[in-house]
Structures are given as structure tokens and as C-alpha cells.
Amino acid sequence: MEKDDKPISMKHLPHKTIERLSQYRRALLICLDQGQTHIYSHEIAKIQHITAVQVRRDLMLIGYTGTLRKGYNVSELIDLIGSIIDAGEGxxxxxxxxxxxxxxxxxxxxxxxxxxxxxxxxxxxxxxxxxxxxxxxxxxxxxxxxxxxxxxxxxxxxxxxxxxxxxxxxxxxxxxxxxxxxxxxxxxxxxxxxxxxxxxxxxxxxxxxxxxxxxxxx
Amino acid sequence: MEKDDKPISMKHLPHKTIERLSQYRRALLICLDQGQTHIYSHEIAKIQHITAVQVRRDLMLIGYTGTLRKGYNVSELIDLIGSIIDAGEGxxxxxxxxxxxxxxxxxxxxxxxxxxxxxxxxxxxxxxxxxxxxxxxxxxxxxxxxxxxxxxxxxxxxxxxxxxxxxxxxxxxxxxxxxxxxxxxxxxxxxxxxxxxxxxxxxxxxxxxxxxxxxxxx
DNA sequence: CTTTTTTTGTTAAAAAATTAACATTGTTAG
DNA sequence: CTAACAATGTTAATTTTTTAACAAAAAAAG
CATH class of the missing domain: 3.40.50.720 (NAD(P)-binding Rossmann-like Domain)
Structure with a gap:
């Protein structure tokens, strides 16, 4: 039925990961505006001047899983990051x-x-x-x-x-x-x-x- | 004769240490203006919201040595930090x-x-x-x-x-x-x-x- | 003069962050 | 159909950064 989104413990996310999630989201929003639906870890990495491994690791920590060979779904990922770093009603x-x-x-x-x-x-x-x-x-x-x-x-x-x-x-x-x-x-x-x-x-x-x-x- | 200032390898100073040195200097300049001649590691630490150990460690890395029980000489330390992070002619x-x-x-x-x-x-x-x-x-x-x-x-x-x-x-x-x-x-x-x-x-x-x-x- | 206190300097340990290694698996090419 | 490829997800290793532990010594207290 519903995806079993394992309960991520936001409390234990590394500080640096929090910063990067914010940055990923910003980059993703631009991609979304440009009509891009999927993105690879190494594309995100290049934008942020970091390595693809680090991107994948961060996403692993928040429990997001992309599709093999197609990369990550841009709008899904934006939403997930939002659910983590945003507060409910702003x-x-x-x-x-x-x-x-x-x-x-x-x-x-x-x-x-x-x-x-x-x-x-x-x-x-x-x-x-x-x-x-x-x-x-x-x-x-x-x-x-x-x-x-x-x-x-x-x-x-x-x-x-x-x-x-x-x-x-x-x-x-x-x-x-x-x-x-x-x-x-x-x-x-x-x-x-x-x-x-x-x-x-x-x-x-x-x-x-x-x-x-x-x-x-x- | 001249103090044997061992040749510090600036190249290997941690990035975070560089940042903190800049901040130490700024704090020290204020102390200097207020006529303070010496300062303890824990005083610097408190200003920067870090620990005294970290301050001492950073200063160790740049080869500065204070006087036991009197702390660090403010203006000497300012000069030393300058000699490390500033470029010769600006x-x-x-x-x-x-x-x-x-x-x-x-x-x-x-x-x-x-x-x-x-x-x-x-x-x-x-x-x-x-x-x-x-x-x-x-x-x-x-x-x-x-x-x-x-x-x-x-x-x-x-x-x-x-x-x-x-x-x-x-x-x-x-x-x-x-x-x-x-x-x-x-x-x-x-x-x-x-x-x-x-x-x-x-x-x-x-x-x-x-x-x-x-x-x-x- | 001796003991206690306070502070530095340094080595060692711990924690945090990054990077490497690699298993896995769709997809494409032959 | 099979092999090669290209991507993810994860564990392990490495590196960086911070913190703890403690020896040494000057100053202060008694």
C-alpha cells in the first residue's frame, strides 16, 4: 500500500547534511522550473562542488531512494527535503x-x-x-x-x-x-x-x- | 639572540584553524583597543563560543607560546596571526x-x-x-x-x-x-x-x- | 619553604565528516 | 540471451576536527 517510509531520525542528521539538503533543494527547484524530471547524483554533485558519493550518502540518510539508472525524481526529492527541513506551518x-x-x-x-x-x-x-x-x-x-x-x-x-x-x-x-x-x-x-x-x-x-x-x- | 621561531608550515594549517585565527585577531584587536595587554585561552574561547583547548591547540599549530599563568600577549599574538594570514604587501x-x-x-x-x-x-x-x-x-x-x-x-x-x-x-x-x-x-x-x-x-x-x-x- | 592552584603545551582519544570500495540491478548493446 | 555498462545504496576506511587527559611550571597561599 503506502510506501513504508522508515521513520528517519532528523535529530541525528549531521549538521553539514542539513546545510547541503537546503542547497540541493535550491538546485532542484531550478531544475524543476526548467522541466527536468529526474537528476543523477553526479549532476547534483557537480552543481554543489562536491562528490556524487556524498550526495548519495546524504539522501540515504534521509531515506530517499532513487531509481537505478534514472536518478532521483526531482519533485519527489524536493518534497521530501521540505518535509525534513521545513516546519509544518512555516x-x-x-x-x-x-x-x-x-x-x-x-x-x-x-x-x-x-x-x-x-x-x-x-x-x-x-x-x-x-x-x-x-x-x-x-x-x-x-x-x-x-x-x-x-x-x-x-x-x-x-x-x-x-x-x-x-x-x-x-x-x-x-x-x-x-x-x-x-x-x-x-x-x-x-x-x-x-x-x-x-x-x-x-x-x-x-x-x-x-x-x-x-x-x-x- | 633572535627568538627561534620554528618555521610553521602554513600549508598544513586546518581550514577551520584559519577561520578561527581571523576571528581571534578581531577579538584581540578589540582587547588591544581597551588597553588589555594579556588574555587567557579561556577568555578567547568564551568570546568565540568554543573551548579553551581548541584555542590553545590552534595557537600551538602556529607556534605561539604564551606565558604560563599570564596568558597570551595580545599585541604579539595579533602580529603573529597577521604574519600568517596576511599577505606581505596586502x-x-x-x-x-x-x-x-x-x-x-x-x-x-x-x-x-x-x-x-x-x-x-x-x-x-x-x-x-x-x-x-x-x-x-x-x-x-x-x-x-x-x-x-x-x-x-x-x-x-x-x-x-x-x-x-x-x-x-x-x-x-x-x-x-x-x-x-x-x-x-x-x-x-x-x-x-x-x-x-x-x-x-x-x-x-x-x-x-x-x-x-x-x-x-x- | 612547601603545597595548592592555575594556566599553558602536547599527546592521545573520540567524534564528525568525507571518501573509497563494492555489491546490486536495471538498461543497453551486441 | 548474454555481457558490458552505468547508476544507486551501503558498509568500511580514511581524513579531519574536536575534545579529553595530563605533565610542567609559574604564582599564590599558607
Missing amino acids: IRVAIVGMGNLGRALINYFSGKRSRLSISASFDTNPDKIGRTMSGVPCYSLEDMNEIIARENIKIGIMTVPAAAALTVAEKLVQAGIKGILNYTPKPVYVPKDVYLEEYDMITSLEKVAFYVKMQEVD | IRVAIVGMGNLGRALINYFSGKRSRLSISASFDTNPDKIGRTMSGVPCYSLEDMNEIIARENIKIGIMTVPAAAALTVAEKLVQAGIKGILNYTPKPVYVPKDVYLEEYDMITSLEKVAFYVKMQEVD
């Missing part, structure tokens, strides 16, 4: 800091079909408060507790100046946020029931610079 | 795509003392070409080859729309760039003598969402 996100980076993120997301919706933004600049950017309303930091509760927002993206990082993180936690993505160059502290991800653009650039230098002295 | 960087993200990056960097300098930006929008943003001149994509050669630019940061990613990457490679940092959600291809680093904000956000969801079903 998750609402807020951006704190409507500077260039904040606006860049909103534009990135607007128009993307996704279970993640950016429902609010916050800033201290009175010129921005009360206005709407790409459909996202901007509120005062003062109103954070209220808005986050009202809109049932679970994740906060921090794109404020480094100097404000610590206090903003604290406010987000206080407001009841469950995950923070910190784009500030300043590491912040959160209680351990809040998931924290930090990304620092300068580090990435310095890393590229290092390997460029290495290549030269080779 | 490296010049270009940003392609002067949208919100491109401007965010320029602002991030302007005013930072660093051996990395953003020397040029490129865009297709005629309103932006010929102007200067935070001291960085904006050129037409057409002039890329010429400018990159003239300014001796080695690294390109891609902040263009996804649709332009592939062609921009190709142009950068053609122009002789040695490293690319791709902020586009679209993976690109480069020859293997060009170092490529890709970062995708949507993936990061989806990852946070996943772990937030997991925490709830716990």
Missing part, C-alpha cells in the same frame, strides 16, 4: 537592522516560495520606522516584545552595527525568539535553548585571501 | 554588484585597518558607474579586465543577482582574479587555480529554522 522571521545588509536580505527573500517568511523588521532610525520595505513593515526596537509575540516570530536575523550587537541579542532573547542568525562581526551570547548561528564576512574574505596567498608562494 | 579586492549587499560590505570594511583593501567595484547601472561609495570607485563591468590588471586586484566578491552569477564569475576569472567569494545563491564554476568560497544566506537561515523546529518537537 516559521516567521524578523530582521533587526534595516541598513544595507538588512535590505539585501529582504530582497533576497521576497518572491521566493518558502516556508520562511520575513514578517517584521526593526530599526532605530525614525525615518524607517512605520514604513514598509518590499512588503516588510519596519517597527521601532521599542516595540519588539509586542510585535514578536503578536506575529509569532521565532527567528531573528541581526544586521545591526557591531556596537549594538550585544544589546540587540539580549532583547531578541527577552522577546522570546528561539533562533538567532548573527551577521554582526561581534559574537553574542544567548541561553542554550536559543539556537545561534554566526557568520562573519570578514573572516570569509580573510580566508580567501589566505588561500590566494598560499597559492602564490606554492 | 591584497586588493573588488566587489562586483553595488546593490545593497555590495554597499553593506564596503561599509563593513571602510575604516577597518586591514591588509585587505577594496579598491574597486563594478556594476551595470549607469547611475552608479563613475561614482564613488565610501571611497570605492565604481566602474562598468566592461572595464573589468583593464581595472583589475591596473589595480592589481586579486580577489573578487560577487554580490550580483543570481541570474548574473555565472557570467560574472567567468569574467572575473578571465580578468585574472585568483580568489572569488560568491554571495550569490547560485554556485559558480572556476578553474582549480582560483580559490572559490561560496556562502548562501538562505542556507544559513534554513539551518537555523531546522534547529529551532527540532528544539520544539524535542
